[in-house]
Amino acid sequence: MAVEADVPAATAVRAGGRRFRVLAAGIPYLSGGLLLLLIVAAVFGDALTPHDPTLLNLRAAFMPPAWVEGGSWAHPLGADNLGRDILARIISGARVSLVVALWAIVLSGGIGALVGMIAGYFGGWADVIIMRLVDIQMSIPSLALALILAAVLDPGLDTVIIVIVVSYWAWYARLVRSEVLSLKERDYVALAKVAGCGPFTIFHRHLAPNIVNTMLVLATLQIGQVIIFEASLSFLGLGVQSPDISWGLMLADARGYITNAWWAITMPGVAIMLTCLSSNLFGDWLRDALDPRRRQL
């Protein structure tokens, strides 16, 4: 501190700026690392934990995390009302979150992008019909839709994915359509037509690469939303059913004991928060990294 006081203020500010830049440069590694950890947990899951995530052990019921008095390193993040290891359950639940997020994003993104490109590029009746469908879709609250669908279909992982795809495709369709509307007026698209390129070539060479950026940003933002949506559905009992494990289900199970076992509901909550935050930060970084105009900056 004494040394810093001697340097002129401007240098101190510059040093602060550098420290901030170093911190900012670390964000993609930090968030990417967390996502990687999630993937490893999802793939190898049960092999990583000393405990079976579904094993009941009533002697360990409500055991607090290791750093709290009464806790033990046998259950680093504590145990829930039935004595199940919370860390093991979070690792095991990662698979559900990741599977739901991936399928939901890929399917809704794929359907939305295709439909949006058709609406934007060809216009006319295709555009009118598709966009009115989008409007109808967007006017239905997704939770209400989820309740109906879950009642019709059996609750479970498939239903969760279907519900999310049905509620989210319209966002992509609308986004891609507006992007295509502006892109197709660019001179390079006109020149591609003059050069004799067909619609397919124009789609994949001129439209798709320029849409990927915005899609990527929306997708990474939605990974977070989708994980929360899955958690909400499972919390309401419409999604993943016990004894399968999901972060949302863990929240629902622990809700009753929030006053005497805060860790049982906090730990899966923190897992959800960190995953969403990482995917958002990583998406922002990815967008800049993929843009050749920003690559040098």
Added chain:
Amino acid sequence: MLLEVRGLKKHFPVGSGLLGPSGLVKAVDGVSFGVEEGKTYALVGESGCGKTTVAKLILLLERPTAGEVLYRGTSVAGLSGSALGFFRREVQAVFQDPFSSLNPRLRVRSIIAEPIRANENIGRAELDRRIEEALDIVGLPKGAGALFPHEFSGGQRQRIAIARALAMRPKAMVLDEPTSALDVSIRAQILNLLSDIQDEFGVAYLIIAHDLALVEHFSHDTGVMYLGAMVEQGPTETVFGNPQHPYTEALLASAPRPDPDHRPTPDVILGEIGSALNPPSGCRFHPRCPHAFGPCAGTDPAPVDTGPGAWARCHLLTENAMEKAE
């Protein structure tokens, strides 16, 4: 005639009510001219007169409402398959804005290769040779192919756009304001390049411009457009040396000249360009014309010969011609 346009019209519907469009913008309303092989035809006129729409119609980016575009004597309207491919190979284009005409996500070599890949099936070595050749003609180093468009200046980007068009070894090029987005110092370079290319490869140009000084030195024939219609056309020396239509006169008088003693005549043209949605009756130019008289508001004047290969549409000329005949 390599490229010919006959009675070309393009009307855009505007507004959409229950009973259909509420009006028509007559962007191009009966334009005819021809571009000869290896020569340059310039289309001039102020903004909004329909020059660029003519270019789009020729390049088949828009469908004409009426009239036709002929290439080597054949109408290009219904072309498909190999006949369309032939037209696409021989006719290329360079647009005004070199920042919007190059896809920022593609490397320069892919940009130049695009028309070749779309039309020809050639090996990688041959493709590379063609790209290098095109870059060499426009004066860019071989290494430029590996870079992205944002790594070049405006003038260099326009060279890339020209290289792309040239790589197809076209017979005709549509140049839509190829220099207006560039710095004045770069314009001359690009024009010299274009004119060298014409000398060497015999490419015909249709150049669309509002810069009259450029047109005067660059083109063999000139057509002057006003509000979607041609008002005067002919060999460039005739049109510039002895303008017959009051609009051409006014355009030439308003062009800046590098002469400190020159004082432009103030207010030769009155007011703004008319609306293409509701063009003036009779001669379209009459509300702004300093010489307007009796018949101008009533009837559209017919073209009157003003020299070899030149004509203008103006009632003053019609009257003179009638007096002579009497």
